[in-house]
Every structure is written in C-alpha cells, then in structure tokens.
Amino acid sequence: MSSLPIDQSIPELLEALKRERHAVLSAAPGAGKTTRVPLALLGADWLQGRKIVLLEPRRLAARGAARFMAASLGEAVGETVGYRVRTDTRVGPRTRIEVVTEGVLTRMLQSDPALEEVGIVIFDEFHERSLHADLGLALCLQSRELFRDDLRLLVMSATLETEAVAKLLGGAPVIECPGRVYPVETRYAARRLEGAIEDAVASSVLEALVAHPEGDALVFLPGAGEIRRTEAKLRAALAGRPVDVAPLYGSLPQEAQDAALAPSPAGRRKVVLSTSVAESSLTVPGVRIVVDSGLMRVPRFSARTGMSRLETVRVSRPSADQRRGRAGRVAPGVCYRLWTEEEDRQLAPVGTPEIREADLAALALDLAVWGVADPLELRWLDPPPAASYAQARELLRSLGALTDGGALTPHGRRMAALGTHPRLAHMLLKAESLGMAELAGELAALLSDRDLLRGEPARSPDVGLRIEALRGGPAAAFADERARERLLAEAKELRRALSATAAAGESAASGAAADAAARNPAAGAAARATAPSAAAAQAPAAPAADLAHACGILLGFAYPDRIGRSRGGGRYTLSGGRGAFIPEGQPLAQAEFIVAAELDDQGQEGRIRLAAPLDEAELDRHFSDLIQEQETVSWDAGAQAVRARSVRRLGAVVLRERPLARPDPDLVTQALLQGIREEGLDMLPWTRSARQLQERVLFLRRYDTEWPDWSDEALAASVSEWLGPYIAGMKSRADLQRLQLAAVLEASLTWEQRRRLDEDAPTHIVVPSGSRLPVDYSDPESPALAVRLQEMFGQPETPRIAGGRVPLTLHLLSPAQRPVQVTKDLASFWRSGYFEVRKDLKGRYPKHYWPDNPLEAQATRRVRPG
Known part of the structure; x- marks a missing residue:
C-alpha cells in the first residue's frame, strides 16, 4: 500500500494503547486513519484474539471502509474484515474487524453489556457528534467501569476539541497526525446567492470544468432533491462531453455508490454530486475541484410540538474547511464557495451536537433497556437536554414501552429490539396482532425515508397513494424506482426483525412458564394456557374497510398524539392539542378524522404533509384505551353561562358531547366563579351604593390594615369566599344581575366593622x-x-x-x-x-346672599336666608 500520513503516527498510537485503555487520535482529512488504524491493531498483544469494532456515522462509509480494508488484505468482505449496518450484514466466523454503524453498537451493547468478544471500540469521525456516537461512547464508558476494565476505546476525528474528549475518557493520551494537503485556492461568490441553489451550483461546476481542465469535481449539496435537480441540469449541459455526473448519498443503491467512488476512466472526468456524506468519512479519488453550496440538512426537534423536521442550515466553519480540503488531496486544487467573504466570516465556529436538537425517544428507550432512567448516571460530552428527554420518556409511556413508574415493559423491550423509531416499533408490534404486519412494514419503511413519489403526485399528503406506488399499482408510474426497490427491501427486513422478536418473546415466555412450572405445576399450566404465541399474535382480525383506512389505523398506533378531527376547510385539531391543515384542493381534506404522520411545526398550525383517514368506528375499536368519557362543567364565554356537558374525547379531540341534565350544583357554582375570574368583576351588578361601599372600605384600609382589601384584583382573587355562598343555583351572567351586591359585600364585614364604617367613613x-x-x-x-x-x-x-x-x-x-x-x-x-x-x-348672581362676614352669616339653600 502507498504511504499515508497516518503511518508515521501509528507506532505512537500502538504504544499509547498498549500502556493505556484509551486514546484520542486527531488526524487531518485524508490521513488514512479509517482504514490503516484497524489493520495496524490486528497484531496487538493486548487484543488477545478479540475483535476490533470500528464505528462509522453512515452506512455508505461503513461499507466503503470494510471493502477497502478487505481489498488491501486481498480478501473478500466477510473474511477478516466485515461490516454490520441496518438491513445488511457481511461478517463470518473469521471476521476480526467489524465496521458498524453507530446504532448497531447500541444493539451489541444491549445484548452483551460486557462486549466479551471485543477488544477495542473505535469511534471514527467523532467530530460529527451524532446522537448514536455520543450514546455509544457513554455506554462503553459505563461498560468498562462495570464489566470490562480491559476494554479499550479509541476516539478518532479530523476536527475535534481533543482536550474535552480526552478528559471524558479519563485522561487519555492525544496523538496528533498532520494530513497531506496540497494548496487549495478559495473563490467566493461576488454577491449573496439568490434563487434556486441548483442553478448556481450547475453554473459554477461548468465554469470550474472550463477553468481547470484537470481532475474531477466534488459538489456538496444539502440533500437528494437538490442533487437530482442539479444532475438533470448538468447532464443536459454536458451532453456529448467526456464528463460523467454521479450522485452520491446514503440511500443510493450500492452500484450507484460504487460508481461515484470509483476513479474516472482514462480520458474522462467526473462530477460527483454529494451530500455531507463525502465531507470527511469517504475518500473520492481524483478530486481537484470542490463546489460547495455551503448548506447541509439536519434534523431539528421541537420540544414545543414534539415533532422533528429536516432543516436546511449553513455549514459550520470546520465543515466548510473539511469540504475545501477535499480539493487538495492529490494535487493543488480549487474550491468554489457559493457564499460571500462577509458570509464566510459569520459561519458558526463549531457544529451543534445532534443530542442537543434531536428527538430523544430512541435514546430514552435505549437507556431504559440499559437500565438507566436518569441519563446523568452516564458520562457525556453534552448530556441530553432535560426537557426533550422528559418529553421522550412521556412518549414512551404513552406507547406502552414504560410503566407509569418509568420501568421498561416487555413491550418496550420488543420495541427496542426492532431497532427503528419507538413510534414505528410500536406500530409494527400492534399491527402484528391484527394480521397487518406486511402493511406496517411498508409504512415504517416509507416513514423512515424520503418520499418515493415524484412530480405532481408528491404534493398529495395521502399515505395510501405511496403504499399503492410501493406495491406496483398505478401510482408506481410516478415513483423513483430505485427508492421503491430500497423501500421494499427495508420493509422486508422490518418484517424479518418483527418475526425474530416474536420468536424471542415466545421463547422468553416459554422459559418463564417452565420456571413457574418447576416451582408450582398448577401455575405453570396456567402460564402455558395464557402465554401468547407468535402464530396467535399474527392471527388476522376483521379486515379494515380499505387500504387508506388500514393505513390510518396503523398510523394511529405510531402517532396517537396526531389523530385529528376536522374543523372545516381542511383544518384539524390534533389529539395532542396542535392545530394543523391539509392544503386546499386535496381530497384527503374532506375526511372527518385523519392521522398526521408528517407535518411541519411552523406557527400555530402545522401543514400536514403525510396523513391517512380514519372513521369514528375505527377509533372506538382500536383506540378505546385512549378515549375518555368526561363530565365537564365549565364557563362558556360565548354564551356567558355555565355549560354542563358529557364529553367523549381522545386527547384534545372531542368525539361526542351532550348536555348534562343534572350537573353537580357545586361544580356549577365553581364554573360560574371561574367565569367571573376570567371575565372580570364587571360581570357583577355594581350599583352606585355597592361601589361607594367598596370605596369607603378601601379608604379606611389606608389607615388601618385590619380592614379587608376590596380592590378589584383582591376581590377577584377571593371571589369564591365572599360571593360563593350567594350564587347557589345561578348559572349565567343574567342570573348574577339578581344579586344585591352591596348587601353581599357588607355581609362579609363584622358587626364592629359595620358600626365603625358608618362612624369613620x-x-x-x-x-x-x-x-x-x-x-x-x-x-x-x-x-x-x-x-x-x-x-x-x-x-x-x-x-x-x-x-x-x-x-x-x-x-x-x-x-x-x-x-x-x-x-x-x-x-x-x-x-x-x-x-x-x-x-x-x-x-x-346679584340676587343671592353674599355676606361680608361668612362665619357669622346664616347658611342657606335658597337665594337668601328665609
């Protein structure tokens, strides 16, 4: 293998790991750390035949690193070097290096907290600070404290605050490895970018290919949509020229990824259109031109709404520098930045760790399986935000994953074993008992990926339309065929995982029954009689009315807080209390009940992007545990009266209501008092004598605080004490007008106060x-x-x-x-x-009496004294 900068640092790293249980390696992009370090560790004495686990933040990088290392050993993937990623595993009995994505490490730790077969865990590209990386490191640190003091940890990064990580590891040695970077010329935009990003990117690529006739170009765009649109523009502009255009993002088929990462044939050039996946964890050979949109797409979770959304944001300073550095790996290069120098000075100095802004439901479930309720029991670079974590735990309780006391339930353990978001895991498990596992797998795959529809049909929020396309129906004509194939494979994998958890659950139930039978034969027989089997769990129930409503039922299991009822005009009230709307002209907006699977959280009412219909009978049948029957007695501001109703509701959604004939009189009185508090004391019949009485008492209170505070504010606050006994039987503002308010107020004074009131005021x-x-x-x-x-x-x-x-x-x-x-x-x-x-x-007034001496004159009410 050719020499790489990391080679000179490997001896120091090997020595550090021989002396210590941990190390931090800071190596510049392109130094070769990802593929050289694991191979160099294979012969370490302390490894004692155990495995090396290398964590990569993305599936694409994991597969690529495994293939490169296997090829360098002259082997196929799955021999000495293998990988495990979601829906794809290539390992064998001889595998010593396993390249895994970070979620896989969490599953490994949960099944074997001591990681008995592992000698070292390597966290690659840790500077990206993904949620799974932070969780994996926290769990590994506790595993080492509790079970394996010989487990070694290595954190590798291209741009990282090494001191903080070294301190977290317990004072780990830090090895610095410089990269081999050629000079890169940086060109900025002359003015702030306006209009579609694809137009500016395509224009810059064409300019760069002409100005720099050698080398390939790597283009950074925020997402797959922008990549597809830019690809179309460049293919049209470069038709007939020896330039290939290759997209590169995580959900592409393997052959498309391989094409993007392969060297260009002699006499041809290549333009690789990539998301941030190529920022640091992948090497794209032959690149001498970088065109950077300066944008990336990241998930943002709102604790206010309980929803996540993908948001396009500016890259941070380290990310921009890493992207720029890609142009200088093999020779001097150039980087076109599509932002101005003034904008460049405003880039954030560091990126935001995902744990601060992500949906923490999956993390909370993983910690529950680990046996931790309070995340502060673990060591973190950045602990999970308390509000988001509490909200995540509450969601898990509502899905049945946690008991009211916060303990993990058997249902929660099965949810965690599925390895998907807790909402979708709960949906899959509920669907299993209804004989709808196939549809649930398809829905889970659809909701975990980008939309497979293209063109005008993609504007429809109808989930059923996507299921139809996925199954090859008429809507398939508008589907991305690659995405369709990928989603079908993902759905199949989810069904396989569901079957595996069912089998594991049946085995556990049988084991528990056997233990009970050994202690008590009668109890064992009862357990066998009542334990559910995987076959019984999949026995079909009565079929749903149609595909659309079947989707609605399953989505209701995943999103019980997003079941909505129409308020007319495509606007809905969701069970979680939010308002939402379906854009005008969509047939789904006519549905009385819907489940919103995806919506934005902008403003007071979110736009529903994906949904399915329900009807009330389906709510009664499948969500009765969420429906409450309440008798409510409350103040109705519009009617200016107390309204007593029997209300059937699902969260904030009112299903049915009827008037109560004989409401509790005490509740009526309390509701009327609440109405007075809300509307103000002006609801009461203030006569002049009542106001004067109030004013006289307030006057005396200035000189003696034993007098009560009869300010409007104080009277409103204490209205139940002084007014409550006098409004029994009253229900409305009109009824209150019968009150003799002065007498009511005066009755709250003592006899002595009433006497003094007449004397002093x-x-x-x-x-x-x-x-x-x-x-x-x-x-x-x-x-x-x-x-x-x-x-x-x-x-x-x-x-x-x-x-x-x-x-x-x-x-x-x-x-x-x-x-x-x-x-x-x-x-x-x-x-x-x-x-x-x-x-x-x-x-x-000459006729009136105006005496010279007023003190001796007679007072008169007339013109002159009589």
Whole structure:
C-alpha cells in the first residue's frame, strides 16, 4: 500500500494503547486513519484474539471502509474484515474487524453489556457528534467501569476539541497526525446567492470544468432533491462531453455508490454530486475541484410540538474547511464557495451536537433497556437536554414501552429490539396482532425515508397513494424506482426483525412458564394456557374497510398524539392539542378524522404533509384505551353561562358531547366563579351604593390594615369566599344581575366593622344649611364633598372623617353648581379667598346672599336666608 500520513503516527498510537485503555487520535482529512488504524491493531498483544469494532456515522462509509480494508488484505468482505449496518450484514466466523454503524453498537451493547468478544471500540469521525456516537461512547464508558476494565476505546476525528474528549475518557493520551494537503485556492461568490441553489451550483461546476481542465469535481449539496435537480441540469449541459455526473448519498443503491467512488476512466472526468456524506468519512479519488453550496440538512426537534423536521442550515466553519480540503488531496486544487467573504466570516465556529436538537425517544428507550432512567448516571460530552428527554420518556409511556413508574415493559423491550423509531416499533408490534404486519412494514419503511413519489403526485399528503406506488399499482408510474426497490427491501427486513422478536418473546415466555412450572405445576399450566404465541399474535382480525383506512389505523398506533378531527376547510385539531391543515384542493381534506404522520411545526398550525383517514368506528375499536368519557362543567364565554356537558374525547379531540341534565350544583357554582375570574368583576351588578361601599372600605384600609382589601384584583382573587355562598343555583351572567351586591359585600364585614364604617367613613355629611350631602370616596387619598358655598356659611373648620384624622376635600360650588374653589382648609378660605370669590359671584348672581362676614352669616339653600 502507498504511504499515508497516518503511518508515521501509528507506532505512537500502538504504544499509547498498549500502556493505556484509551486514546484520542486527531488526524487531518485524508490521513488514512479509517482504514490503516484497524489493520495496524490486528497484531496487538493486548487484543488477545478479540475483535476490533470500528464505528462509522453512515452506512455508505461503513461499507466503503470494510471493502477497502478487505481489498488491501486481498480478501473478500466477510473474511477478516466485515461490516454490520441496518438491513445488511457481511461478517463470518473469521471476521476480526467489524465496521458498524453507530446504532448497531447500541444493539451489541444491549445484548452483551460486557462486549466479551471485543477488544477495542473505535469511534471514527467523532467530530460529527451524532446522537448514536455520543450514546455509544457513554455506554462503553459505563461498560468498562462495570464489566470490562480491559476494554479499550479509541476516539478518532479530523476536527475535534481533543482536550474535552480526552478528559471524558479519563485522561487519555492525544496523538496528533498532520494530513497531506496540497494548496487549495478559495473563490467566493461576488454577491449573496439568490434563487434556486441548483442553478448556481450547475453554473459554477461548468465554469470550474472550463477553468481547470484537470481532475474531477466534488459538489456538496444539502440533500437528494437538490442533487437530482442539479444532475438533470448538468447532464443536459454536458451532453456529448467526456464528463460523467454521479450522485452520491446514503440511500443510493450500492452500484450507484460504487460508481461515484470509483476513479474516472482514462480520458474522462467526473462530477460527483454529494451530500455531507463525502465531507470527511469517504475518500473520492481524483478530486481537484470542490463546489460547495455551503448548506447541509439536519434534523431539528421541537420540544414545543414534539415533532422533528429536516432543516436546511449553513455549514459550520470546520465543515466548510473539511469540504475545501477535499480539493487538495492529490494535487493543488480549487474550491468554489457559493457564499460571500462577509458570509464566510459569520459561519458558526463549531457544529451543534445532534443530542442537543434531536428527538430523544430512541435514546430514552435505549437507556431504559440499559437500565438507566436518569441519563446523568452516564458520562457525556453534552448530556441530553432535560426537557426533550422528559418529553421522550412521556412518549414512551404513552406507547406502552414504560410503566407509569418509568420501568421498561416487555413491550418496550420488543420495541427496542426492532431497532427503528419507538413510534414505528410500536406500530409494527400492534399491527402484528391484527394480521397487518406486511402493511406496517411498508409504512415504517416509507416513514423512515424520503418520499418515493415524484412530480405532481408528491404534493398529495395521502399515505395510501405511496403504499399503492410501493406495491406496483398505478401510482408506481410516478415513483423513483430505485427508492421503491430500497423501500421494499427495508420493509422486508422490518418484517424479518418483527418475526425474530416474536420468536424471542415466545421463547422468553416459554422459559418463564417452565420456571413457574418447576416451582408450582398448577401455575405453570396456567402460564402455558395464557402465554401468547407468535402464530396467535399474527392471527388476522376483521379486515379494515380499505387500504387508506388500514393505513390510518396503523398510523394511529405510531402517532396517537396526531389523530385529528376536522374543523372545516381542511383544518384539524390534533389529539395532542396542535392545530394543523391539509392544503386546499386535496381530497384527503374532506375526511372527518385523519392521522398526521408528517407535518411541519411552523406557527400555530402545522401543514400536514403525510396523513391517512380514519372513521369514528375505527377509533372506538382500536383506540378505546385512549378515549375518555368526561363530565365537564365549565364557563362558556360565548354564551356567558355555565355549560354542563358529557364529553367523549381522545386527547384534545372531542368525539361526542351532550348536555348534562343534572350537573353537580357545586361544580356549577365553581364554573360560574371561574367565569367571573376570567371575565372580570364587571360581570357583577355594581350599583352606585355597592361601589361607594367598596370605596369607603378601601379608604379606611389606608389607615388601618385590619380592614379587608376590596380592590378589584383582591376581590377577584377571593371571589369564591365572599360571593360563593350567594350564587347557589345561578348559572349565567343574567342570573348574577339578581344579586344585591352591596348587601353581599357588607355581609362579609363584622358587626364592629359595620358600626365603625358608618362612624369613620359616613356616606353623607350634614352641612350648616341642613342639607345631607354624599361623600365621594372614589379617590381614597382625598375623599371629597361637593357643596354650594352658601350652605357652608357659619362653618369655621373643614369637616373631618376617620375619627378626625382626614379633612374632606371641599368642592365649593356657585349657585349654578359650578366649582369656584377646592380646599381642605375652610378657615383659611374664609380669611382670604372668600372675598375674591365673593366679588366675582356677587357680580354674576346679584340676587343671592353674599355676606361680608361668612362665619357669622346664616347658611342657606335658597337665594337668601328665609
């Protein structure tokens, strides 16, 4: 084999692993670490014949690494070197190096926590920080602490904060390996990209092929859709030229992947259109040109909605640099970046670990199988976010994987053994008992991959249409044939896994029955009589009305929180409480009940992208355990009355409701009180006397806190205490108008308080003219008395209340009842202000009585004293 940069670092690595149980290898892209390191470890004494497990983040990289190592040994895959990925295993009795995807490692640990046959686990491309890699490392660390102190761990990465990983491993030595990178010229876009990314990519590729006549081009695009569209543009533009266009992404058939990764024949060039799969874990030979869209597609989980979506985002700085470096592996190269230098300065300095933003349901189930409820029992670089993890555990409980106390159930163990998302695993197991395992396998495959439909039919949210296409029906004419073949293989593999878990469950049940029979023959006979068998579990039930509704039933098992009922106009209320809609013009929007398998979580109402119909009879039959019968007595703001109903509901979806003839009177009263809290105290019949009573008490409270707080806020908060006893039998706002609110409020005062209230905060004051005038307490800081000036003649001082502590604010009025003076000091007014006012009033009201000495004059209500 030709020399690679990693070769000079391998002796140091071997020595480190001989001394220690762990190491961190930081090697630049292209250094050769993925394929050289496992082979170099085969002869290590400490391995003692055990296996080497090499983890790769993607199936494509796992297969490629295994094939390359096997070829370097002159062997076929499955001899010394093999691989295990989902739906594809190539290992044999002589296999010493197993290249696996990270989810496979979790299954291996769950079946054998000590990894007895494994000498070292190598985590490759750990900088990608996938959820499975973080989980696998956490489980391996605990396995080593509890079972295997000789298990060695090696973490390899091209771009990684090595200090943090070394510390997590317990002070591991760090080996640095420089890469062999030729100079790469970087070219930026002149202005910010607008329009379709495919147009800009195709244009840049064509420009680069002309400007640089040697070498192949590697193009980075966010996803398969963009790759297909760019491929079509380039094939049309390059027709007749010696340039091949090859897509490269994880779900492509093996032969298509091999074509993308093979060297170009003499006299021909190649343009490889890839997702981020070629960023670091794969070597594409002959590349001297990189065209980078700067975009990648990542899953984002929303704890608010409980849903994940694929989101197109900007790459991070390390990812952009790795992509650029691909142009300098074999010779000097060039990288076309489809973003400006200003945008480049804004790239995130590091990527976000998947564990921070992913759906954690599968991780929570894996930890439950491991025997861990609290993830903080393990060691993580980044622990799972508490809110997302709690939501994941709640989902598992709703699917029957966990008990209410959080313990793993036998159903949950079978779900985990299937190796798919817990929602889909639950659907598969439920379908098994209905004789619908084949359809469930097809649905699970469809929901785990990108849409197989193309063109206008892909706009339809109908899942049944996709099943029809998958089965070769008329809709197959609009299907991607490669995707169809892949999904059929995936569905077959899921059915095989389902059968395997059924057999394992039957074996476990038989073992438990045998143990019981040994201890108690009668109990053993009972266990045999009641234990379900795999054959019985697959006995068909009554068939569903049609394929569409069969899909709806199965999807309801996977997404019980997304069963929806129509609100009209294609809008639905989902059982989980969300609103959602089906775009206009889709026949499925006419369904009364649907199950939304895929929808976005944008805004208040998500757009339903995949769904199937249900009817109420199917809900009754298959989801009765989720349906609740409730008697509800609540305030109806629209009717302004208490509404008592018997409600049959599935989560937030109301199935049926009817009025309650004799609701509990106490519940009616409580609902009416809640209505008052929601609507405010204005619902009550506030008379002037009731408001004045409230104001008088609030006035006195300013000087003595033993008086109750009768502010609107406090009265609303305590409405059940002071009002509750007086509204028995009332149901509506109209009924409340019969209340004598002043009497109700006054009844909450003690006898002594009522006596003092009249003394210290009287409703009226008798003035010198003999008039009994009301006191205005609307301003508790300054109670006021409005009185004609002539009625106060002979009054030397301002009248006082609150036991003489508070002078009234006098609004002295003209004969026309207009204010001429406002004062709290009547004596001062008589001494000075009166004579100015008298002069003005005498001119305007000459017939009225305006004495020279107001203190000795007779007060009068008339024009002159009688």
